[in-house]
Amino acid sequence: MKNIKRISAVFATTLVLGTFSPLNFISPITAEAAAIEQPTIEAAAAFIIEPTTGKVLLNQNGDEKLGIASMTKMITEYILLETIKNGDLAWDDQVEISEYAHKVSQNYELSNVPLRIDETYSVEELYQAMAIYSANGATIALAEHIAGDEQTFVDMMREKVETWGITNYELYNTTGLSNSDLYGHIYPGSTEENENTMTAREMAIVAQKLLNDFPDVLKTSSISKKTFREGTSDKIEMTNFNWMLPGLDHERANVDGLKTGTTDFAGASMTGTAEEEGMRIITIVMNATNGQEDLGKRFVETDKMMDWAFENWEMVPAFEENQIIENIDPVAVDDGKEDVIELAVKSDVSLLVPKNTDIKNTSVTIQLQKDLLNESDHLTAPIEKGTEVGTAQVISEGDELGYVNGEEGEEVTVVAASTIEKANVFVLGGRWVKDFISNLF
Known part of the structure; x- marks a missing residue:
């Protein structure tokens, strides 16, 4: 106000x-007696919030700036969904593929679906490739279609997060890749070694904004597997990198998002979300390994965080x-x-x-x-x-x-x-x- x-x-x-009267039935336990010990999470940072209120449930080194890798794509998703909401883009709009987006999409050491310069793709199928399979070429193609070029889209990303009160960040590209993977298409003033960074608290804000403003994002982030370009020679089975979804290696009931991220710099990281008994939480794990040697560790730690949050917190009426x-x-x-x-x-x-x-x-x-x-x-x-x-x-x-x-x-x-x-x-x-x-x- x-x-x-x-x-x-x-x-x-x-x-x-x-x-x-609802409070008259609560046992007279002091706040000190009700305090609960925060679990130790094996990661560089960990954070939990409840998204409707923004209440913090756990904060482990949540204000240190760290690599965010492909969790960056949540910001790209937000701007895409906002552009569609504003009527400036439609799901069936056709996107042309630039030489830059094509070249990135052909690098299978990165997360990608194959894109062709001589074909167009719908906004919806590129969005699904980005949200489910973390496809980097598809992400760049969407950014270029909306803003004209990736640099301008990054400016939009920077402006957007600052309206959310996020200041302790570095954003150089739309994907979360290291600049060294972008074939020279790097943001002016940055170097080949630069990567996107934020704090765990700020990543929680990004996820909160995405979920609260565009809850339908969960319809896509919850898809375990989907075929890209089925019926064509470019057909590829996209398995979600969030292995906590149904049917995947670290399946957990009620998990329906949100975005993983992995680079050597950022380590194995994840923004997770789940809802149990009417309460939703957002979890952030950053660099759950020192690098990429154990990609499953982030899911083990996220599972631990979700267990603790749902077992130990509750919403209670006050007024x-x-x-x-x-x-x-x-x-x-x-x-x-x-x-x-x-x-x-x-x-x-x-x-x-x-x-x-x-x-x-x-x-x-x-x-x-x-x-x-x-x-x-x-x-x-x-x-x-x-x-x-x-x-x-x-x-x-x-x-x-x-x-x-x-x-x-x-x-x-x-x-x-x-x-x-x-x-x-x-x-x-x-x-x-x-x-x-x-x-x-």
Whole structure:
């Protein structure tokens, strides 16, 4: 919300919920007793979030910039899907293949499907090749079709991630390959040795944006096997590099994405996602090996992370819609029949917490909307019940992980809990006289 002003520390207070009946059945276990030990993941970095809230469940070296390899393609996918959504591209549009995309596609030491210069391919089949088989030539062809050339598409990628608050990154190409594999088609100012990098936290943001804005991406990322160009001499069986999908070597129930990545520099990495009992998580593993010697290790570690997250975390209700926020000082109101007003949450609030956490130990920090405050930092009557007056951050006591975007708690809109009518001139005059006399003595 724009124009928000944080009000004094008296509003950051411990909130004890006594009337919210769903919480009355929770055992009185302290936040400290409910704390759970984070597992050690055998990787350079590991990260888990819940995508709808952005709540961080696990952070192991999540803010060190590391190689991301083909996990880069999630950004390419996002821009492609956004371009289609905006009506500037269609699934059945035909894509011509440049000499550059063709040459990359013929390198079978890399992930690829064969492309021909004298043929065109639909956007959909190239997208499937990119999302399922991590096909690098197909990725370049799509980028060139959308932006004219890969460099311009990389500029689009950089601009996009920065709108998401991602700053600790390096992006040089659309595929995640080392620049040395691009036959001299490298981003201006970069070198042959450069590769794309991000932090695990930032990769989680990329995956979160992709899933939340384009959930249908899972229809493709969940495909274990698919034939490219069936019925032609270029037919090739594409087996998804996410071996946790059904029928593959590390199959795990309910896994439906999202993207692997492997180079010597980045090691074996993976962005995974799964949903169990109504809760979805996103997992990030970066360099689960020192290089590429054990490509299955990333799936073993991802499986460990998913087990831990689903076994130890749960969504618990903290507020009901229109529930008054108790045990905070009322907000001052000028020129009203009453001189203070209580605040309520506009919508239900739930917190993702370790199981058996006593959510009664919850703090609330209020921020009032700056353009509603007068020179005394008070609200001014009249105020209608339900008027949006600011936001609240709801934080479970003992939570040190916070949210992927850096926020400490779950944010909810705050509204006026009652109507305050404007006082008449006689009441206001009487208050002025009372204040004047009080100031004399």
